[in-house]
Amino acid sequence: MKEIVLSGIRSTGHLHLGNYFGALRNFITMQAEHRCYFFIADLHSLTTHPKPDDFHGNVHRVLTEYLAAGLDPEMATIFVQSDIPEVAELYVLLNMIAYKGELERTASFKDKVRKQEDNVNAGLLTYPVLMAADILIHRPAKVPVGKDQEQHLEITRTLARRFNRLYDTDVFPEPTAFNFGSELVKIPGLDGAGKMGKSEGNGIFLADDEKTIHKKVMRAVTDSGPTAPNSEMPDPIKNIFTLLQVVSAPDVVAHFRAAYNNCTIRYGDLKKQLAEDICKVTLPIRARIQEIGADAGYLRKVTQRGAAQARESAQATLKEVRKAVGIREF
Ligand code: TRP
Numbered sequence: 001m002k003e004i005v006l007s008g009i010r011s012t013g014h015l016h017l018g019n020y021f022g023a024l025r026n027f028i029t030m031q032a033e034h035r036c037y038f039f040i041a042d043l044h045s046l047t048t049h050p051k052p053d054d055f056h057g058n059v060h061r062v063l064t065e066y067l068a069a070g071l072d073p074e075m076a077t078i079f080v081q082s083d084i085p086e087v088a089e090l091y092v093l094l095n096m097i098a099y100k101g102e103l104e105r106t107a108s109f110k111d112k113v114r115k116q117e118d119n120v121n122a123g124l125l126t127y128p129v130l131m132a133a134d135i136l137i138h139r140p141a142k143v144p145v146g147k148d149q150e151q152h153l154e155i156t157r158t159l160a161r162r163f164n165r166l167y168d169t170d171v172f173p174e175p176t177a178f179n180f181g182s183e184l185v186k187i188p189g190l191d192g193a194g195k196m197g198k199s200e201g202n203g204i205f206l207a208d209d210e211k212t213i214h215k216k217v218m219r220a221v222t223d224s225g226p227t228a229p230n231s232e233m234p235d236p237i238k239n240i241f242t243l244l245q246v247v248s249a250p251d252v253v254a255h256f257r258a259a260y261n262n263c264t265i266r267y268g269d270l271k272k273q274l275a276e277d278i279c280k281v282t283l284p285i286r287a288r289i290q291e292i293g294a295d296a297g298y299l300r301k302v303t304q305r306g307a308a309q310a311r312e313s314a315q316a317t318l319k320e321v322r323k324a325v326g327i328r329e330f
Contacts, residue, residue: 005034005178006140008041008081008131011058012049015065016203017278018187018196020285021246026144026180028070036076037138037310038066043081043088044130047123048116063299068288069206077313079306081134086314090133091126093325097162098129098155107151132156136163136172137314144178153177167324171317185246192221192236204278206285213282217275222267230261240274247277 007027015024030036042059049055059080071078081087103109103125112124123130131152135143136159145153153175160172186195189202196203204216221236233241237260245253252273259265292298322328 003034003141004037004138005030005142005144006037006039006135006138006175007144008039008044008134009062009066011040011042011045011062013198014061014205014207015069016196016198016205017243017282018189018203020069020206020281021185021187023144023146024066024069024071026178027066027076028072030144030178031072031076034142037079037140037313038071038076039079039081039084039134039306039310041081041131041134044127047121047127048112048119050119060293060299063303064289064293065206067302068285068292073302073306077306077309078302079310080303083303083307084137084310084314086311086318087130087133087137089318090137090314090321091130093321094129094133094136094159094163095126097166098126098132098159100125102155102158103128106155108148128152128155129159132159135175136160137317138310139171139173139317140175141173142178143175144180150177163321163324169320169324171320171324185242187246188239188242190216190220190239192239204282206282207289208282209286210279210283213279214272214275217271217278218268220271222271225265225267226260226263229263233260240270244270244274244277247281248273249277252277 007023027036027038031038040059040062042055045055045058049058063078063080067073067078106128108127109125113120116124128151131149132155135153135156143153143156157174160174164170164172188194189196189199190204191199191202193202201216201219204213208216220240222240223234223236226233241253241257241260244256256265256270256273259270
């Protein structure tokens with residue numbers, strides 16, 4: 001059965017390999033199977049990045065990278081949050097039923113209070129309310145969220161339930177998390193520690209050029225090599241093999257595994273192979289990023305069409321919401 005699936009995308013950062021083999025893979029599968037809404041959450045970025053200079057540039061980059069990596073405006077509704085004024089109206093209405101106490105208890109808020117104590121704005125406090133408005137305005141069944149967003153989705157569910165009860169309506173279904181976590185390969189970073197992220201020395205971006213990718217991979221953390229046959233791999237080496245397994249052919253992986261097991265492996269060769277195979281995946285995407293990024297007409301067409309579709313859905317919801325709240329015309 002086709003379900004409505006919605007996901008918001010942060011308008012900061014660059015898409016890296018971990019995103020590509022993680023959330024993005026799922027978006028690409030979902031857009032073919034469900035009725036999907038994907039949007040760039042640019043308003044949310046104002047809670048932490050209040051500078052107008054790079055506001056548009058960030059949206060432009062993130063949208064371009066997701067389109068280049070495979071989000072398809074022919075299949076999904078792809079739009080920019082700030083193009084949908086209906087979201088702002090629903091945000092106002094939901095703020096009336098969100099309690100200060102529950103918002104103050106949100107982990108992301110407490111974290112931000114610590115990180116930017118000189119800018120604890122009301123937008124930070126009500127970040128989950130804006131997110132609830134993003135979601136509920138399209139009345140989706142499913143919202144794909146990572147671990148860090150689970151609490152926000154829980155607040156969304158609470159607000160949906162509370163709204164329905166207070167205004168005696170059933171306008172909002174309670175969305176559930178689209179959990180793809182368990183089947184996913186966790187893409188490790190290059191620093192020998194945890195998963196791939198955006199930090200320096202850890203991540204490979206889809207927009208990186210060939211030279212940068214080689215340089216990053218050659219610098220990946222390794223050790224001095226196996227000292228006994230068939231010994232267990234320490235984490236940094238395991239990580240390199242995990243990456244290899246994702247981007248390289250099975251015989252290539254088998255070759256290096258055998259070399260590790262009989263202690264003839266040369267990490268330089270391993271890394272060179274890994275860098276080449278990563279490039280095979282990412283360089284075509286990088287080329288599309290450059291092509292799409294330079295095509296203002298295409299980006300305008302995509303965002304205008306996405307906004308029109310999203311606003312139609314949003315207006316239908318808002319009509320019922322206004323009625324429930326008691327807003328009427330004379
Ligand atoms: N807060 C999400 C993040 O930081 C982005 C987001 C905003 C979102 N609105 C959303 C995600 C609605 C899912 C649904 O990743």
